[in-house]
Amino acid sequence: MDKLIEAIERTGNPSVVGLDPKPALIPAPVLDAARADNPESRSLALAAAYRAFNKAVVDAVTDIVPAVKPQIAMYEALGPAGVQLYCDTCAYAASRGLYVLGDVKRGDIGSTAAQYAAHLGGVPDVPEWDDGFGSAPEDPWHEDAITVNPYLGSDGILPFVDVAQAADKDVFVLVRTSNPSSSQLQTVATAAGDATVGELVAQLAEEWGKGTIGSHGYSRVGAVVGATHPEEGAALRRLMPHTFFLVPGYGAQGGTAADVAHMFDEHGSGAIVNSSRGIIAAWKKDPQASRFDADAFESPRSMAQSEAIHDDAAEALDLVGTAAARAAQAMRDDIASALANR
Amino acid sequence: MDKLIEAIERTGNPSVVGLDPKPALIPAPVLDAARADNPESRSLALAAAYRAFNKAVVDAVTDIVPAVKPQIAMYEALGPAGVQLYCDTCAYAASRGLYVLGDVKRGDIGSTAAQYAAHLGGVPDVPEWDDGFGSAPEDPWHEDAITVNPYLGSDGILPFVDVAQAADKDVFVLVRTSNPSSSQLQTVATAAGDATVGELVAQLAEEWGKGTIGSHGYSRVGAVVGATHPEEGAALRRLMPHTFFLVPGYGAQGGTAADVAHMFDEHGSGAIVNSSRGIIAAWKKDPQASRFDADAFESPRSMAQSEAIHDDAAEALDLVGTAAARAAQAMRDDIASALANR
Numbered sequence: 001m002d003k004l005i006e007a008i009e010r011t012g013n014p015s016v017v018g019l020d021p022k023p024a025l026i027p028a029p030v031l032d033a034a035r036a037d038n039p040e041s042r043s044l045a046l047a048a049a050y051r052a053f054n055k056a057v058v059d060a061v062t063d064i065v066p067a068v069k070p071q072i073a074m075y076e077a078l079g080p081a082g083v084q085l086y087c088d089t090c091a092y093a094a095s096r097g098l099y100v101l102g103d104v105k106r107g108d109i110g111s112t113a114a115q116y117a118a119h120l121g122g123v124p125d126v127p128e129w130d131d132g133f134g135s136a137p138e139d140p141w142h143e144d145a146i147t148v149n150p151y152l153g154s155d156g157i158l159p160f161v162d163v164a165q166a167a168d169k170d171v172f173v174l175v176r177t178s179n180p181s182s183s184q185l186q187t188v189a190t191a192a193g194d195a196t197v198g199e200l201v202a203q204l205a206e207e208w209g210k211g212t213i214g215s216h217g218y219s220r221v222g223a224v225v226g227a228t229h230p231e232e233g234a235a236l237r238r239l240m241p242h243t244f245f246l247v248p249g250y251g252a253q254g255g256t257a258a259d260v261a262h263m264f265d266e267h268g269s270g271a272i273v274n275s276s277r278g279i280i281a282a283w284k285k286d287p288q289a290s291r292f293d294a295d296a297f298e299s300p301r302s303m304a305q306s307e308a309i310h311d312d313a314a315e316a317l318d319l320v321g322t323a324a325a326r327a328a329q330a331m332r333d334d335i336a337s338a339l340a341n342r
Numbered sequence: 343m344d345k346l347i348e349a350i351e352r353t354g355n356p357s358v359v360g361l362d363p364k365p366a367l368i369p370a371p372v373l374d375a376a377r378a379d380n381p382e383s384r385s386l387a388l389a390a391a392y393r394a395f396n397k398a399v400v401d402a403v404t405d406i407v408p409a410v411k412p413q414i415a416m417y418e419a420l421g422p423a424g425v426q427l428y429c430d431t432c433a434y435a436a437s438r439g440l441y442v443l444g445d446v447k448r449g450d451i452g453s454t455a456a457q458y459a460a461h462l463g464g465v466p467d468v469p470e471w472d473d474g475f476g477s478a479p480e481d482p483w484h485e486d487a488i489t490v491n492p493y494l495g496s497d498g499i500l501p502f503v504d505v506a507q508a509a510d511k512d513v514f515v516l517v518r519t520s521n522p523s524s525s526q527l528q529t530v531a532t533a534a535g536d537a538t539v540g541e542l543v544a545q546l547a548e549e550w551g552k553g554t555i556g557s558h559g560y561s562r563v564g565a566v567v568g569a570t571h572p573e574e575g576a577a578l579r580r581l582m583p584h585t586f587f588l589v590p591g592y593g594a595q596g597g598t599a600a601d602v603a604h605m606f607d608e609h610g611s612g613a614i615v616n617s618s619r620g621i622i623a624a625w626k627k628d629p630q631a632s633r634f635d636a637d638a639f640e641s642p643r644s645m646a647q648s649e650a651i652h653d654d655a656a657e658a659l660d661l662v663g664t665a666a667a668r669a670a671q672a673m674r675d676d677i678a679s680a681l682a683n684r
Contacts, residue, residue, distance in 0.1 A: 022457070023468040031468060042475045043465045043482060073450055077460035079482020080429050084422040107491060108415055108447055109521035115364070118419035123385045126365040126373060128636045133384045140385060140421020149449065151493045151516055153523030174493060179451035181495030188542065191531035197539055204526065294470045 001170050001222060001244045002214040003144065005269060007066030007099045013332040014264070016101060016246075017061050017324070018276025019070040019089060021050040025281045027292035027320065029312035036306045043078040047085045050075070052317060054089045057280050058096055060321035064328045067099035067144075069246075069274055090142035099144045101246070105174065107149035107156045114159040119146050120171075121163040145170035147224060147246070150201045157208050161221060165212050170220045170244075173205045176236060178226025178249030187232075198232075199239060206240045218244040218270065225263060227255025227273065234262040237270065245271040250331070251278030257338035268339050275331055282327035283320045292316045343512050343564060343586045344556040345486060349408030349441045350614060355674040356606070358443060358588075359403050359666070360618025361412040361431060363392040367623045369634035369662065371654035378648045385420040389427045392417070394659060396431045399622050400438055402663035406670045409441035409486075411588075411616055432484035441486045443588070447516065449491035449498045459505040461488050462513075487512035489566060489588070492543045499550055503563060507554050512562045512586075515547045518578060520568025520591030529574075540574075541581060548582045560586040560612065567605060569597025569615065576604040579612065587613035592673070593620030599680035610681045617673055624669035625662045634658045 008014045023031065026049050034049035058068060070093075075086035090100045106116045118124065119141045148160055150173050160171045176186055176198045186198035195203070202223065209219025219242045225233050227249035237245070245263045249255040250273045263271040283289055292312070350356045365373065368391050376391035400410060412435075417428035432442045448458045460466065461483045490502055492515050502513045518528055518540045528540035537545070544565060551561025561584045567575050569591035579587070587605045591597040592615045605613040625631055634654070 020454075023466055028470065031471070035471060041480065042468075042471065043480055045471075045475075046465060046468070071450075071454055071457075073448070073454045073457040077457040077466050079460075079465065079480070080422060080426040081482075083425040087422050105450055105491070106415070106447070108413075109519060110523075112362075112413055112415045115413075115415040115419040118421075123388060123421065124365055124419050126384075126388070128370065129373075129377060129384065129387075133387075138383065138385055138421070140423075149447070149491050149493055151491055151527060152519050152521055153526035153528075155521050155523040177451060177494050179494055179497050181452075181497040184495035184546065185493060185539065185542065186495075188539070189533035190539075191533050197527065197530070197532075200527065200530065 001218040001220055002216055003168065004067065004099050004170065004244070004272065005216045005218065008269070008272060011064065011066045013065055014271060015065055015273045015275065015328070015331050015335060016067040016069045017057065017065050017279045017328060018103070018274050019054050019057060019068050019280065020074050020276040021053050021280070022074060025277065026050070026053050027283065027313070027316035028294040029292055029309055029316045033309045033313035036309055043081050047078050047081045051085055051088065052313070053280075053320060055092065056317040056321045057324050058093050058098070060325040061279070061328045062096045062098060064325060064332065065098070067101055067272065068093045069101040069103050071103040071276070087141055094142050094144070100142060101172070102141065102143035102146040104146045105149050106146065107152055109152060110155035110159060113156045117159045117163040119143055120160065120169040121167045143169070145172060145222070147172045147174065149174050150204065154204070154208065161208055161212065164220045170222060172222035172224050172246045173201065173208070175201050175205060175223040176225045176229055176232060178228045178253050178255070182226070199236070202236050202239045202243075205243050209242055213242055216269065218242055222246055224248065227260045228253060230255075230259035230262055233260070237263055237265065247271050247273045251275045257334040260335065261338040261342040264339060273335060278331065279324050279327045280320070283323035286319060286323050288319055292319070343560040343562055344558055345510065346409060346441050346512065346586070346614065347558045347560065347611060350611070353406065353408045355407055356613060357407055357615045357617065357670070357673050357677060358409040358411045359399065359407050359621045359670060360445070360616050361396050361399060361410050361622065362416050362618040363395050363622070364416060367619065368392070368395050369625065369655070369658035370636040371634055371651055371658045375651045375655035378651055385423050389420050389423045393427055393430070394655070395622075395662060397434065398659040398663040399666045400435050400440070402667040403621070403670045404438045404440060406667060406674065407440070409443055409614065410435045411443040411445050413445040413618070429482055429484060436484050436486070442484060443514070444483065444485035444488040446488045447491050448488065449494055451494060452497035452501060455498045456501040459501045461485055462502065462511045463505040463509045485511070487514060487564070489514045489516065491516050492546065496546070496550065503550055503554065506562045512564060514564035514566050514588045515543065515550070517543050517547060517565040518567045518571055518574055520570045520595050520597070524568070541578070544578050544581045544585070548585050551584055555584055558611065560584055564588055566590065569602045570595060572597075572601035572604055575602070579605055579607065589613050589615045593617045599676040602677065603680040603684040606681060615677060620673065621666050621669045622662075625665035628661060628665050630661055634661070
C-alpha cells in the first residue's frame with residue numbers, strides 16, 4: 001500500500017475520484033458530438049463520449065488527487081467497446097501519474113481467481129512461448145489495485161494477494177459496503193463470539209494482509225468500509241490496524257467528512273475517501289451548465305451541424321474540468337478540516 | 343427459468359459445459375497456429391487459440407447439452423481482446439441454440455448493479471437519442487443468464503432480477519460455493535435462529551425470485567450450490583422450493599453424480615450440473631493426445647512450418663470435439679443413472 005500512501009502524502013489529499021460515467025452525467029453536446037462521430041452504434045458513441053469526459057476529468061484533477069477509481073460496471077454496460085475504454089482510461093490515468101484503483105469487485109474459486117488476478121499482473125503464460133513476444137509482459141488492465149468480494153473465503157482472495165505482492169499492487173476487500181441493504185448480511189451477528197459477518201471478514205482481511213505489510217504499517221490488503229456507517233467505521237479501524245480503508249459513500253450517498261474522519265488512524269493516515277458524482281458531475285451545479293442542457297438544442301442535432309456541436313462539446317468539457325477541479329479541492333479541504341477537528 | 347428447463351427437457355440432459363479455456367487445456371498445435379497467425383501479441387494469440395478451441399467444443403456438444411457456461415475470468419485474463427472473445431463465444435453458442443449462462447459473479451450497490459445488468463439487457467439509453475441508431479437495441483453480451491454475488495444484499499441483486507424479468511433471462515445467486523474455503527463465511531452459524539450465512543442467502547434468493555415464477559414452478563432467481571456439499575444440498579433444496587440450482591464442482595473438483603442427485607427435485611428437475619475441465623479437457627485422456635503434446639514438436643515451431651502447424655491444429659481440434667462429445671454423453675448418462683437410483 002506504500003505507493004498509494006506516498007501519493008496521498010505528495011498531494012496532501014486522502015481522496016479518490018470515481019470515474020463512473022453515465023449518460024445523465026455527460027453534457028448534451030459531448031454526447032451529440034460523439035454520436036456525430038459514431039453514427040453506426042450506440043455503444044461506440046457512448047464509449048467515445050465517456051472517453052472525452054474521462055480525459056477532461058483526469059486532466060483537471062491530476063495535480064489535486066492521488067488516485068482515480070473507475071467503476072467497471074459503467075464500462076461493461078457498453079460491452080467490449082466499453083471494456084476497451086476502461087483499460088484505456090486506466091492507462092491514461094496511470095500515464096498522468098495517478099494511482100489507479102479498479103473497482104471491479106471480482107471474486108471466484110481459487111483457480112478462477114488466479115485468472116482474474118491478471119487484472120494485477122498480465123496475461124497467462126504459455127511455457128513454450130518463452131520467446132518471440134518480446135521480454136516485457138503485456139499488462140492489458142493498467143490497474144494499481146482492484147476491489148474484491150470475500151464471499152468465497154480465502155481461496156478466492158489469496159491468488160490476488162500473491163500477484164499483488166509480486167507486482168507491487170494492492171487489493172481492497174469488501175467488508176462493510178455503503179448501500180442500504182448491506183446490513184442484510186454484513187451486520188448479521190454470528191453465533192460464535194459477538195462478531196458480525198462484516199467483522200468476521202474484517203478479521204480475515206487483516207489476516208490475508210499479514211506478510212505484506214509495507215514501510216508505512218499497512219498491508220497490501222485494504223478494506224472497503226462505507227462512509228454511511230461512521231460508528232462501525234471507528235470499531236472496524238481498531239479491528240484492522242494494518243488494513244488501509246477505501247471509503248465510498250461520501251457526498252451523493254450521504255456520508256460527511258465528519259463521518260469519514262473516524263476511518264483514519266491517529267496520524268490522519270489509513271484511509272482514502274471516494275467521491276464520484278460529487279466530482280465528475282459538479283459541472284451540473286455550475287450556473288453555466290444550463291447552456292449545455294439537452295433542452296437548449298434542437299435535439300438530436302444533424303450531422304450538418306457537426307462543427308458547432310464539436311465546439312459546444314469542447315466548451316462543455318472545459319466546464320466539466322473546471323468544476324471537477326473545484327469540487328476536488330473543496331472535498332480535500334472538507335476532509336482536512338474534519339481531520340483537524342476530530 | 344422456463345427457457346433453461348425446456349432446453350434441458352429437449353436434450354434430456356441437466357448438464358452444462360463450462361467454457362473455461364486456459365493455455366494448459368489447449369493442444370500445443372492449436373496454440374502454435376494461433377501464435378503463427380498473431381505474432382505481434384501474446385494476448386491476441388491466446389484469444390485466437392481460445393476462439394478455435396471454444397468453437398470445436400461448442401460444435402461438438404450442441405446436440406448433447408442444453409447450455410454452456412463461459413467463465414469470464416479466463417477471458418478477462420487476456421484483457422479487452424479476451425472480453426471481445428467472451429462476447430463472441432456467447433453469441434456463437436446462442437446462435438447454435440444453446441442457453442448461455444455467463445459465469446461473471448457480478449454484484450455492486452444498486453445504481454452500479456443496474457449498469458452491470460446491461461449483461462442481460464443492452465447498452466444504457468440516452469433519452470434524446472431515440473432515433474438514428476435503428477430500432478433494435480444492441481445486446482453486446484449475448485447471455486441468457488449470469489451468476490451474481492449476494493454480499494451486498496437486495497439492492498445489489500434486484501436490479502438484475504428486474505432486467506431479467508423484462509428480457510426473459512435469469513440470474514443465479516452464489517449461495518454455497520464448491521471451493522474449500524467457502525465455509526469460512528457460508529457455513530458460519532448466525533445468532534438469530536439456526537441458519538448459517540449460506541442458508542440466510544438461500545432464504546433471500548427464494549424471496550428475490552418471488553413474483554418471477556415460471557410455468558415449471560421455478561423463479562428467475564437460481565442458486566449456485568456446489569456438488570462438493572451433498573448433505574447441505576438436500577437441505578438447501580427443501581429451503582428453496584422455487585429456486586433452480588446451478589451445481590458446480592462435479593468431476594475435477596470431486597463431486598459425483600450421487601452427490602448431485604440430492605440437488606434435484608422429486609421429478610428429476612430443479613438443477614443443472616456443470617462440468618468444465620471434465621468435458622473441454624477430455625481430449626487429454628485420449629490415447630491420441632500424446633501426438634499433440636508440446637514435447638512432440640520442436641517448440642515453438644517457426645513461421646516457415648505454418649502450414650504443417652495449421653494441419654496439426656485442425657486434427658487436434660477434431661480430437662478436442664470428439665472427446666468433448668463423448669465426455670458430455672458419459673456425464674449425461676452418469677447423472678441419469680444416479681437420478682434413477684436415488
